[in-house]
Amino acid sequence: MEKVVLVTGANSGIGLALCERLLTEDSQLLLCLACRNMKRAEDARSALLTSHINAHIDLLHLDVGSVQSVLAAAQELKARYNRIDFLYLNAGIMPNPQVDVKALFKGLFSRNVINMFATAEGLLTQQDRLNSDGLQEVFATNLFGHFLLIRELEPLLCPGGQTSRIVWTSSSNARRSAFSIEDIQHRNGMEPYSSSKYASDMLSLALNRHKNSQGLFSSVICPGLVMTNLTYGILPSFFWTLIMPIMWLIRIFTNTFTLTPYNGAEALHWLFVQNSESLDPRAKYHSLTSGLGKNYTQPQQMDIDEQMSEILYSKLLELEKVVRKKQSEGNVDK
Numbered sequence: 001m002e003k004v005v006l007v008t009g010a011n012s013g014i015g016l017a018l019c020e021r022l023l024t025e026d027s028q029l030l031l032c033l034a035c036r037n038m039k040r041a042e043d044a045r046s047a048l049l050t051s052h053i054n055a056h057i058d059l060l061h062l063d064v065g066s067v068q069s070v071l072a073a074a075q076e077l078k079a080r081y082n083r084i085d086f087l088y089l090n091a092g093i094m095p096n097p098q099v100d101v102k103a104l105f106k107g108l109f110s111r112n113v114i115n116m117f118a119t120a121e122g123l124l125t126q127q128d129r130l131n132s133d134g135l136q137e138v139f140a141t142n143l144f145g146h147f148l149l150i151r152e153l154e155p156l157l158c159p160g161g162q163t164s165r166i167v168w169t170s171s172s173n174a175r176r177s178a179f180s181i182e183d184i185q186h187r188n189g190m191e192p193y194s195s196s197k198y199a200s201d202m203l204s205l206a207l208n209r210h211k212n213s214q215g216l217f218s219s220v221i222c223p224g225l226v227m228t229n230l231t232y233g234i235l236p237s238f239f240w241t242l243i244m245p246i247m248w249l250i251r252i253f254t255n256t257f258t259l260t261p262y263n264g265a266e267a268l269h270w271l272f273v274q275n276s277e278s279l280d281p282r283a284k285y286h287s288l289t290s291g292l293g294k295n296y297t298q299p300q301q302m303d304i305d306e307q308m309s310e311i312l313y314s315k316l317l318e319l320e321k322v323v324r325k326k327q328s329e330g331n332v333d334k
Protein backbone atom coordinates (compact mmCIF):
# COMPACT_ATOMS: atom_id res chain seq x y z
CA MET A 1 0.00 0.00 0.00
CA GLU A 2 1.33 3.46 -0.86
CA LYS A 3 2.41 5.63 2.08
CA VAL A 4 0.59 8.91 2.67
CA VAL A 5 3.03 11.64 3.75
CA LEU A 6 2.16 15.23 4.64
CA VAL A 7 4.85 17.92 4.94
CA THR A 8 4.14 21.39 6.35
CA GLY A 9 6.30 24.24 5.02
CA ALA A 10 7.03 22.08 1.98
CA ASN A 11 7.55 24.82 -0.59
CA SER A 12 11.13 25.84 0.26
CA GLY A 13 14.32 25.07 2.16
CA ILE A 14 14.50 21.91 4.24
CA GLY A 15 10.84 20.95 3.63
CA LEU A 16 11.21 21.01 -0.16
CA ALA A 17 14.53 19.13 0.02
CA LEU A 18 12.83 16.51 2.19
CA CYS A 19 10.06 16.06 -0.41
CA GLU A 20 12.67 15.55 -3.13
CA ARG A 21 14.48 12.95 -1.01
CA LEU A 22 11.28 11.11 -0.06
CA LEU A 23 10.19 10.80 -3.70
CA THR A 24 13.62 9.42 -4.57
CA GLU A 25 13.34 6.92 -1.71
CA ASP A 26 9.79 5.76 -2.51
CA SER A 27 8.27 6.44 -5.92
CA GLN A 28 4.88 5.02 -4.80
CA LEU A 29 4.46 7.74 -2.18
CA LEU A 30 1.35 9.88 -1.95
CA LEU A 31 2.89 13.21 -0.97
CA CYS A 32 0.86 16.18 0.24
CA LEU A 33 2.53 19.61 0.30
CA ALA A 34 0.82 21.70 2.99
CA CYS A 35 1.62 25.36 2.39
CA ARG A 36 0.19 28.78 3.19
CA ASN A 37 0.99 30.23 -0.23
CA MET A 38 -0.58 28.22 -3.07
CA LYS A 39 1.52 29.89 -5.78
CA ARG A 40 4.70 28.77 -4.02
CA ALA A 41 3.14 25.35 -3.45
CA GLU A 42 2.41 25.04 -7.20
CA ASP A 43 5.99 26.04 -8.02
CA ALA A 44 7.31 23.45 -5.57
CA ARG A 45 5.12 20.73 -7.09
CA SER A 46 6.30 21.65 -10.61
CA ALA A 47 9.94 21.53 -9.48
CA LEU A 48 9.43 18.10 -7.89
CA LEU A 49 7.62 16.77 -10.97
CA THR A 50 10.54 17.65 -13.25
CA SER A 51 12.67 14.98 -11.55
CA HIS A 52 9.79 12.65 -10.52
CA ILE A 53 7.48 12.74 -13.54
CA ASN A 54 4.96 10.16 -12.30
CA ALA A 55 4.91 11.23 -8.68
CA HIS A 56 1.57 11.61 -6.90
CA ILE A 57 1.78 15.08 -5.33
CA ASP A 58 -1.25 16.78 -3.75
CA LEU A 59 -1.44 20.37 -2.54
CA LEU A 60 -3.21 21.62 0.56
CA HIS A 61 -3.74 25.16 1.75
CA LEU A 62 -2.56 25.37 5.36
CA ASP A 63 -1.51 28.37 7.38
CA VAL A 64 -0.34 26.75 10.62
CA GLY A 65 -0.41 30.16 12.27
CA SER A 66 -4.19 30.43 11.90
CA VAL A 67 -6.66 28.33 13.92
CA GLN A 68 -9.32 28.63 11.25
CA SER A 69 -6.96 27.53 8.50
CA VAL A 70 -5.75 24.52 10.53
CA LEU A 71 -9.33 23.39 11.22
CA ALA A 72 -10.34 23.81 7.58
CA ALA A 73 -7.22 21.99 6.32
CA ALA A 74 -7.85 19.11 8.73
CA GLN A 75 -11.43 18.78 7.46
CA GLU A 76 -10.13 18.66 3.91
CA LEU A 77 -7.54 16.01 4.81
CA LYS A 78 -10.18 13.84 6.48
CA ALA A 79 -12.25 14.04 3.31
CA ARG A 80 -9.27 13.16 1.07
CA TYR A 81 -7.43 10.39 2.92
CA ASN A 82 -8.32 7.59 5.30
CA ARG A 83 -4.91 7.58 7.01
CA ILE A 84 -1.65 9.53 7.21
CA ASP A 85 1.53 7.49 7.65
CA PHE A 86 3.97 10.37 8.14
CA LEU A 87 3.23 13.89 9.32
CA TYR A 88 6.30 16.12 8.99
CA LEU A 89 5.81 19.27 11.10
CA ASN A 90 8.42 21.41 9.44
CA ALA A 91 6.91 24.88 8.90
CA GLY A 92 8.59 27.46 11.09
CA ILE A 93 9.29 31.16 11.44
CA MET A 94 11.82 33.38 13.14
CA PRO A 95 10.42 36.91 12.67
CA ASN A 96 12.39 40.11 13.15
CA PRO A 97 15.61 38.48 14.28
CA GLN A 98 18.10 40.76 16.00
CA VAL A 99 21.74 39.70 16.09
CA ASP A 100 24.10 40.97 18.76
CA VAL A 101 26.79 41.99 16.23
CA LYS A 102 29.43 42.59 18.90
CA ALA A 103 28.92 39.09 20.34
CA LEU A 104 28.94 37.66 16.79
CA PHE A 105 32.34 39.13 15.88
CA LYS A 106 33.79 38.21 19.28
CA GLY A 107 32.44 34.67 18.83
CA LEU A 108 33.71 34.35 15.22
CA PHE A 109 37.29 34.48 16.41
CA SER A 110 36.85 32.47 19.60
CA ARG A 111 36.87 28.79 20.50
CA ASN A 112 33.12 29.06 20.96
CA VAL A 113 32.49 29.70 17.25
CA ILE A 114 30.98 26.27 16.49
CA ASN A 115 28.66 26.28 19.50
CA MET A 116 27.72 29.89 18.73
CA PHE A 117 26.46 29.00 15.24
CA ALA A 118 24.86 25.76 16.43
CA THR A 119 22.82 27.18 19.32
CA ALA A 120 22.89 30.98 18.73
CA GLU A 121 23.14 31.26 22.50
CA GLY A 122 23.60 34.87 23.59
CA LEU A 123 23.46 35.98 19.99
CA LEU A 124 19.92 35.99 18.72
CA THR A 125 16.64 37.55 19.88
CA GLN A 126 13.36 38.11 18.03
CA GLN A 127 10.46 40.51 18.21
CA ASP A 128 7.20 38.61 18.35
CA ARG A 129 3.63 39.90 18.02
CA LEU A 130 0.04 38.79 18.50
CA ASN A 131 -1.69 37.13 15.56
CA SER A 132 -5.36 37.49 14.64
CA ASP A 133 -6.29 34.65 17.04
CA GLY A 134 -4.73 36.60 19.91
CA LEU A 135 -1.84 34.14 20.19
CA GLN A 136 1.89 34.92 20.06
CA GLU A 137 2.78 34.42 16.40
CA VAL A 138 5.91 32.30 16.84
CA PHE A 139 4.24 29.99 19.37
CA ALA A 140 1.15 29.73 17.15
CA THR A 141 3.13 28.90 14.01
CA ASN A 142 5.96 26.74 15.29
CA LEU A 143 4.03 24.85 17.94
CA PHE A 144 0.33 25.38 18.58
CA GLY A 145 -0.96 25.20 14.99
CA HIS A 146 0.89 21.91 14.60
CA PHE A 147 -0.52 20.65 17.92
CA LEU A 148 -4.05 21.50 16.80
CA LEU A 149 -3.43 19.76 13.48
CA ILE A 150 -2.33 16.58 15.27
CA ARG A 151 -5.42 16.71 17.51
CA GLU A 152 -7.71 17.14 14.51
CA LEU A 153 -6.00 14.38 12.54
CA GLU A 154 -6.03 11.79 15.31
CA PRO A 155 -8.54 9.60 13.45
CA LEU A 156 -6.12 9.47 10.47
CA LEU A 157 -2.98 9.17 12.60
CA CYS A 158 -4.18 6.42 14.91
CA PRO A 159 -6.14 4.09 12.64
CA GLY A 160 -6.57 0.76 14.40
CA GLY A 161 -3.75 -1.74 13.99
CA GLN A 162 -1.39 0.57 12.05
CA THR A 163 1.43 2.83 13.14
CA SER A 164 1.81 6.47 12.14
CA ARG A 165 4.67 8.85 12.66
CA ILE A 166 5.08 12.52 13.49
CA VAL A 167 8.41 14.25 12.93
CA TRP A 168 9.14 17.78 14.21
CA THR A 169 11.82 19.96 12.69
CA SER A 170 13.29 21.34 15.90
CA SER A 171 16.62 23.06 16.39
CA SER A 172 19.77 23.13 18.52
CA ASN A 173 18.54 26.59 19.42
CA ALA A 174 15.85 24.88 21.56
CA ARG A 175 17.05 25.78 25.06
CA ARG A 176 15.46 25.08 28.42
CA SER A 177 16.61 28.51 29.67
CA ALA A 178 14.48 30.24 27.01
CA PHE A 179 11.29 28.40 28.02
CA SER A 180 9.00 29.09 30.96
CA ILE A 181 6.09 26.81 31.84
CA GLU A 182 4.37 29.89 33.30
CA ASP A 183 4.61 31.64 29.94
CA ILE A 184 4.36 28.93 27.29
CA GLN A 185 3.64 31.47 24.54
CA HIS A 186 6.77 33.45 25.52
CA ARG A 187 4.84 36.71 25.86
CA ASN A 188 7.45 38.17 28.16
CA GLY A 189 10.74 37.15 26.61
CA MET A 190 12.95 37.93 23.64
CA GLU A 191 13.62 34.35 22.46
CA PRO A 192 10.24 33.09 21.22
CA TYR A 193 11.91 30.89 18.57
CA SER A 194 14.08 29.04 21.07
CA SER A 195 11.13 28.73 23.45
CA SER A 196 8.82 27.32 20.74
CA LYS A 197 11.41 24.76 19.64
CA TYR A 198 12.07 23.66 23.22
CA ALA A 199 8.31 23.32 23.67
CA SER A 200 8.10 21.13 20.54
CA ASP A 201 10.80 18.84 22.00
CA MET A 202 8.75 18.51 25.19
CA LEU A 203 5.50 18.03 23.33
CA SER A 204 7.01 15.23 21.27
CA LEU A 205 7.96 13.41 24.48
CA ALA A 206 4.45 13.89 25.90
CA LEU A 207 2.85 12.67 22.66
CA ASN A 208 4.88 9.49 22.84
CA ARG A 209 3.75 8.93 26.41
CA HIS A 210 0.09 9.40 25.50
CA LYS A 211 -0.09 7.96 22.00
CA ASN A 212 2.45 5.15 21.55
CA SER A 213 -0.09 2.62 22.80
CA GLN A 214 -2.42 3.74 19.98
CA GLY A 215 0.32 3.31 17.36
CA LEU A 216 1.41 6.96 17.04
CA PHE A 217 5.13 7.78 17.43
CA SER A 218 6.72 11.24 17.54
CA SER A 219 10.36 12.25 16.94
CA VAL A 220 12.31 15.49 16.77
CA ILE A 221 15.24 16.40 14.60
CA CYS A 222 17.74 19.23 14.26
CA PRO A 223 18.78 19.95 10.65
CA GLY A 224 22.05 21.67 11.62
CA LEU A 225 22.89 25.09 10.26
CA VAL A 226 21.32 25.30 6.79
CA MET A 227 21.32 28.21 4.34
CA THR A 228 17.60 28.84 3.66
CA ASN A 229 15.16 31.78 3.58
CA LEU A 230 15.08 31.55 7.36
CA THR A 231 18.85 31.95 7.81
CA TYR A 232 19.04 34.64 5.13
CA GLY A 233 16.47 36.52 7.22
CA ILE A 234 18.83 36.57 10.22
CA LEU A 235 21.75 38.28 8.52
CA PRO A 236 21.87 39.99 5.12
CA SER A 237 22.99 37.71 2.30
CA PHE A 238 26.17 39.75 1.63
CA PHE A 239 27.25 38.98 5.20
CA TRP A 240 26.72 35.23 4.73
CA THR A 241 28.66 35.43 1.44
CA LEU A 242 31.45 37.20 3.32
CA ILE A 243 31.73 34.60 6.07
CA MET A 244 30.99 31.56 3.86
CA PRO A 245 34.70 30.70 3.38
CA ILE A 246 35.05 30.62 7.20
CA MET A 247 31.95 28.43 7.43
CA TRP A 248 33.30 25.91 4.90
CA LEU A 249 36.62 25.94 6.77
CA ILE A 250 34.89 25.32 10.10
CA ARG A 251 32.98 22.46 8.46
CA ILE A 252 36.26 20.52 8.44
CA PHE A 253 36.19 20.57 12.25
CA THR A 254 32.49 20.23 12.97
CA ASN A 255 29.65 18.19 11.51
CA THR A 256 26.74 20.48 12.43
CA PHE A 257 27.24 22.89 9.52
CA THR A 258 25.12 20.94 7.09
CA LEU A 259 24.69 24.12 5.00
CA THR A 260 22.53 22.77 2.14
CA PRO A 261 18.80 21.91 2.51
CA TYR A 262 19.55 18.44 1.10
CA ASN A 263 22.06 17.77 3.90
CA GLY A 264 19.78 19.40 6.49
CA ALA A 265 16.97 17.00 5.55
CA GLU A 266 19.19 13.98 6.33
CA ALA A 267 17.64 13.14 9.73
CA LEU A 268 14.10 13.69 8.38
CA HIS A 269 14.82 11.22 5.60
CA TRP A 270 16.63 8.80 7.91
CA LEU A 271 13.60 8.64 10.22
CA PHE A 272 11.42 7.75 7.24
CA VAL A 273 13.28 4.49 6.79
CA GLN A 274 13.45 3.53 10.50
CA ASN A 275 11.06 1.27 12.40
CA SER A 276 9.04 3.10 15.04
CA GLU A 277 10.09 0.51 17.66
CA SER A 278 13.76 1.43 17.22
CA LEU A 279 13.23 5.12 18.06
CA ASP A 280 14.20 6.77 21.33
CA PRO A 281 11.50 9.26 22.50
CA ARG A 282 14.09 11.24 24.50
CA ALA A 283 16.50 11.63 21.58
CA LYS A 284 16.83 14.49 19.16
CA TYR A 285 18.06 13.17 15.82
CA HIS A 286 20.70 15.45 14.31
CA SER A 287 21.49 15.81 10.62
CA LEU A 288 25.27 15.90 10.38
CA THR A 289 27.72 16.38 7.50
CA SER A 290 31.37 15.40 7.79
CA GLY A 291 34.26 17.52 6.48
CA LEU A 292 34.34 15.21 3.44
CA GLY A 293 30.65 15.86 2.78
CA LYS A 294 29.27 12.55 4.10
CA ASN A 295 25.78 12.85 5.59
CA TYR A 296 24.66 10.87 8.60
CA THR A 297 22.20 11.00 11.53
CA GLN A 298 23.09 10.88 15.18
CA PRO A 299 20.77 10.84 18.22
CA GLN A 300 21.51 13.05 21.22
CA GLN A 301 19.63 12.95 24.51
CA MET A 302 17.41 16.00 25.08
CA ASP A 303 17.55 18.07 28.26
CA ILE A 304 13.87 17.51 29.09
CA ASP A 305 11.83 17.15 32.25
CA GLU A 306 9.05 14.50 32.01
CA GLN A 307 6.86 16.33 34.51
CA MET A 308 7.19 19.67 32.75
CA SER A 309 6.36 18.05 29.41
CA GLU A 310 3.18 16.68 30.99
CA ILE A 311 2.20 20.13 32.30
CA LEU A 312 2.84 21.64 28.86
CA TYR A 313 0.63 18.97 27.29
CA SER A 314 -2.22 19.80 29.72
CA LYS A 315 -1.81 23.52 29.08
CA LEU A 316 -1.99 22.99 25.32
CA LEU A 317 -5.17 20.94 25.74
CA GLU A 318 -6.64 23.77 27.82
CA LEU A 319 -5.68 26.35 25.22
CA GLU A 320 -7.16 24.14 22.51
CA LYS A 321 -10.51 24.22 24.34
CA VAL A 322 -10.34 28.03 24.55
CA VAL A 323 -9.56 28.57 20.86
CA ARG A 324 -12.20 26.05 19.75
CA LYS A 325 -14.79 27.85 21.88
CA LYS A 326 -13.75 31.20 20.43
CA GLN A 327 -13.87 29.74 16.94
CA SER A 328 -17.38 28.34 17.36
CA GLU A 329 -18.62 31.59 18.94
CA GLY A 330 -17.09 33.48 16.00
CA ASN A 331 -18.95 31.22 13.59
CA VAL A 332 -22.22 31.77 15.44
CA ASP A 333 -21.66 35.58 15.33
CA LYS A 334 -21.23 35.39 11.57
Ligand SMILES: NC(=O)c1ccc[n+]([C@@H]2O[C@H](COP(=O)([O-])OP(=O)(O)OC[C@H]3O[C@@H](n4cnc5c(N)ncnc54)[C@H](OP(=O)(O)O)[C@@H]3O)[C@@H](O)[C@H]2O)c1
Pocket: 008, 009, 010, 011, 012, 013, 014, 015, 034, 035, 036, 037, 040, 062, 063, 064, 065, 066, 090, 091, 092, 093, 141, 169, 170, 171, 172, 222, 223, 224, 225, 226, 227, 228, 229, 230, 231
Ligand atom coordinates in the same frame (compact mmCIF):
# COMPACT_ATOMS: atom_id res chain seq x y z
N1 LIG B 1 17.79 26.80 8.42
C1 LIG B 1 18.30 26.39 9.58
O1 LIG B 1 19.51 26.54 9.83
C2 LIG B 1 17.42 25.76 10.60
C3 LIG B 1 18.02 25.30 11.79
C4 LIG B 1 17.21 24.69 12.74
C5 LIG B 1 15.86 24.51 12.50
N2 LIG B 1 15.30 24.97 11.34
C6 LIG B 1 13.86 24.75 11.14
O2 LIG B 1 13.67 24.16 9.87
C7 LIG B 1 12.31 24.39 9.45
C8 LIG B 1 12.31 24.77 7.98
O3 LIG B 1 12.93 26.04 7.85
P1 LIG B 1 13.92 26.40 6.67
O4 LIG B 1 15.24 26.67 7.28
O5 LIG B 1 13.82 25.42 5.58
O6 LIG B 1 13.36 27.83 6.25
P2 LIG B 1 12.36 28.28 5.07
O7 LIG B 1 12.96 28.00 3.75
O8 LIG B 1 11.99 29.67 5.43
O9 LIG B 1 11.12 27.31 5.25
C9 LIG B 1 10.10 27.55 6.18
C10 LIG B 1 8.82 26.98 5.59
O10 LIG B 1 7.78 27.17 6.56
C11 LIG B 1 6.69 27.77 5.89
N3 LIG B 1 5.85 28.52 6.81
C12 LIG B 1 6.18 29.56 7.59
N4 LIG B 1 5.11 30.00 8.27
C13 LIG B 1 4.07 29.23 7.88
C14 LIG B 1 2.69 29.19 8.19
N5 LIG B 1 2.14 30.07 9.04
N6 LIG B 1 1.91 28.25 7.61
C15 LIG B 1 2.43 27.36 6.75
N7 LIG B 1 3.73 27.35 6.38
C16 LIG B 1 4.54 28.28 6.94
C17 LIG B 1 7.33 28.66 4.84
O11 LIG B 1 6.37 29.05 3.88
P3 LIG B 1 6.51 30.45 3.08
O12 LIG B 1 7.36 30.17 1.90
O13 LIG B 1 5.08 30.78 2.73
O14 LIG B 1 7.11 31.45 4.03
C18 LIG B 1 8.40 27.72 4.33
O15 LIG B 1 7.85 26.79 3.42
C19 LIG B 1 11.76 25.46 10.39
O16 LIG B 1 10.90 24.86 11.34
C20 LIG B 1 13.00 26.00 11.08
O17 LIG B 1 12.72 26.52 12.35
C21 LIG B 1 16.06 25.59 10.39
